[in-house]
Amino acid sequence: MNRAILITVLVLFLAGAAYADVELNAAALTEVTTTNAAGQEVTTLVPAGKVVPGDEVIYTITFANRGTEPAGDVVITNPIPEHMVFTKVEESPSGASISISADGGTRYDAPRNLTVTDAKGQQRPAKASDFTHVRWTFQEPLDPGAEGSVSFRALLQ
Amino acid sequence: MLFGLFGVSGALAGGTPAGTDITNQATITYTITGANYSALSNTVTTPVAEVLDLSLVWQDAAPVEVHPGSASQALAFRLTNIGNGSDSYALTGLSTLTGDDFDPTLTSIHLDTNGNGRFDPGIDEVHIPGGNDPVLAADAFVLLFLLNDIPPGATVGQLGDSQLEVASNTGTGNPGDVIMGAGELGLDAVVGANGGRAAGRGSYRVVALSAQIAILKSAVVVDPYGGSQPVAGATITYELSVIATGTGTTNDVTVSDAIPFNTTYNPGTLRLNESPVTDVVDSDPGDVGATTPGTITVHLGDVAVGGPGQIITFTVTID
Numbered sequence: 001m002n003r004a005i006l007i008t009v010l011v012l013f014l015a016g017a018a019y020a021d022v023e024l025n026a027a028a029l030t031e032v033t034t035t036n037a038a039g040q041e042v043t044t045l046v047p048a049g050k051v052v053p054g055d056e057v058i059y060t061i062t063f064a065n066r067g068t069e070p071a072g073d074v075v076i077t078n079p080i081p082e083h084m085v086f087t088k089v090e091e092s093p094s095g096a097s098i099s100i101s102a103d104g105g106t107r108y109d110a111p112r113n114l115t116v117t118d119a120k121g122q123q124r125p126a127k128a129s130d131f132t133h134v135r136w137t138f139q140e141p142l143d144p145g146a147e148g149s150v151s152f153r154a155l156l157q
Numbered sequence: 158m159l160f161g162l163f164g165v166s167g168a169l170a171g172g173t174p175a176g177t178d179i180t181n182q183a184t185i186t187y188t189i190t191g192a193n194y195s196a197l198s199n200t201v202t203t204p205v206a207e208v209l210d211l212s213l214v215w216q217d218a219a220p221v222e223v224h225p226g227s228a229s230q231a232l233a234f235r236l237t238n239i240g241n242g243s244d245s246y247a248l249t250g251l252s253t254l255t256g257d258d259f260d261p262t263l264t265s266i267h268l269d270t271n272g273n274g275r276f277d278p279g280i281d282e283v284h285i286p287g288g289n290d291p292v293l294a295a296d297a298f299v300l301l302f303l304l305n306d307i308p309p310g311a312t313v314g315q316l317g318d319s320q321l322e323v324a325s326n327t328g329t330g331n332p333g334d335v336i337m338g339a340g341e342l343g344l345d346a347v348v349g350a351n352g353g354r355a356a357g358r359g360s361y362r363v364v365a366l367s368a369q370i371a372i373l374k375s376a377v378v379v380d381p382y383g384g385s386q387p388v389a390g391a392t393i394t395y396e397l398s399v400i401a402t403g404t405g406t407t408n409d410v411t412v413s414d415a416i417p418f419n420t421t422y423n424p425g426t427l428r429l430n431e432s433p434v435t436d437v438v439d440s441d442p443g444d445v446g447a448t449t450p451g452t453i454t455v456h457l458g459d460v461a462v463g464g465p466g467q468i469i470t471f472t473v474t475i476d
Contacts, residue, residue: 021189022185023196024183026198028179048203052241053208071189073187084179
């Protein structure tokens with residue numbers, strides 16, 4: 001009995017260690033514009049507190065390879081939150097390509113290649129309000145210790 | 158009975174309901190020496206606050222036509238909650254405005270209790286500040302009436318304006334001001350782009366009363382003795398002066414005047430504008446005692462405002 005538990009615990013520990021190699025952290029930020037001592041307008045990013053319809057939120061996903069091996073075929077996917085509409089990609093590493101899904105995450109492509117079916121059964125080009133997911137596909141592996149972030153803007157309906 | 162009072166406009170025009178939590182979580186997939194792995198980020202939660210915003214639109218298609226001196230004339234306004242949470246509203250009227258020809262006299266504000274878009278006295282309840290301030294869910298609207306009396310001295314063609322001002326009871330201020338805990342369910346409320354206020358201005362236009370007929374009757378008594386005592390044998394000559402006032406033309410005017418009791422009509426004395434009118438019914442405009450026994454009847458036809466006055470005269474003798 002104790003040996004079975006010990007093996008189970010070891011297996012869980014090892015599995016947990018492998019899954020922890022690349023860490024992902026999500027944050028929501030908003031822009032605040034203030035006037036500094038010199039009378040200039042300064043825009044800063046602060047954690048999103050209260051938001052109201054019409055506000056734009058900047059979702060920032062930071063990633064880090066905490067393991068000892070390079071991580072290949074890295075793909076970060078962010079479903080667009082309910083009540084939010086994608087506005088644009090804010091930040092993207094130079095080695096990553098961006099694609100969008102407008103069908104719930106089945107097909108990803110450049111926005112201009114996406115279509116949706118309208119109420120009459122006709123195909124029409126997908127609009128931002130149709131987007132369901134945004135994805136970054138990294139072309140190069142992430143070396144051990146490498147960190148970075150991706151971010152996109154979305155508007156609260 | 159308030160079933161008709163509130164309406165709801167288009168689906169969620171006011172936005173995501175206050176109190177909704179917006180959540181976001183990203184996923185990552187990668188390979189390490191060919192083996193597949195995936196990981197989730199934390200979930201970041203952003204609560205939606207209540208925004209205070211309203212729209213007020215004057216509903217009458219054109220200035221409301223009113224007569225000088227008329228009372229309780231209504232201007233209609235539609236108030237919509239364009240925020241994302243339920244709110245109640247303070248209502249104030251103001252009629253001492255500049256830029257118009259006269260100041261209406263503000264009397265009261267009423268709610269369209271039966272929701273029929275028309276002011277119904279006695280049915281549409283009067284607004285009592287702090288007592289029955291309208292409460293609107295997000296996207297709901299209510300119709301309101303601003304009532305004014307029109308000064309008797311206002312003249313035809315003049316315009317008089319009256320303004321309805323509405324403020325959120327949760328708070329007003331600069332757009333973006335946060336009122337902690339003041340919103341629905343104790344959430345924070347944020348003053349919207351309109352500052353939590355809205356105002357609407359409506360107009361009245363003064364028009365004349367429509368055409369009315371006025372008859373001035375005078376009498377001249379001549380007695381047999383050279384005087385003017387109303388004794389037996391004296392004659393009374395009546396003059397009826399008929400004019401139209403207001404605007405327009407009154408059609409098919411007929412004047413009837415009963416021969417006074419204890420007098421006898423002097424045959425042949427009926428005149429219209431000094432032309433004799435026979436006593437019998439014929440092609441001329443009048444008769445005596447034929448259309449109606451004991452009565453002078455004169456048909457004037459259409460009488461236009463501004464046209465010449467019509468003078469009817471006839472003489473009787475006191476019995």
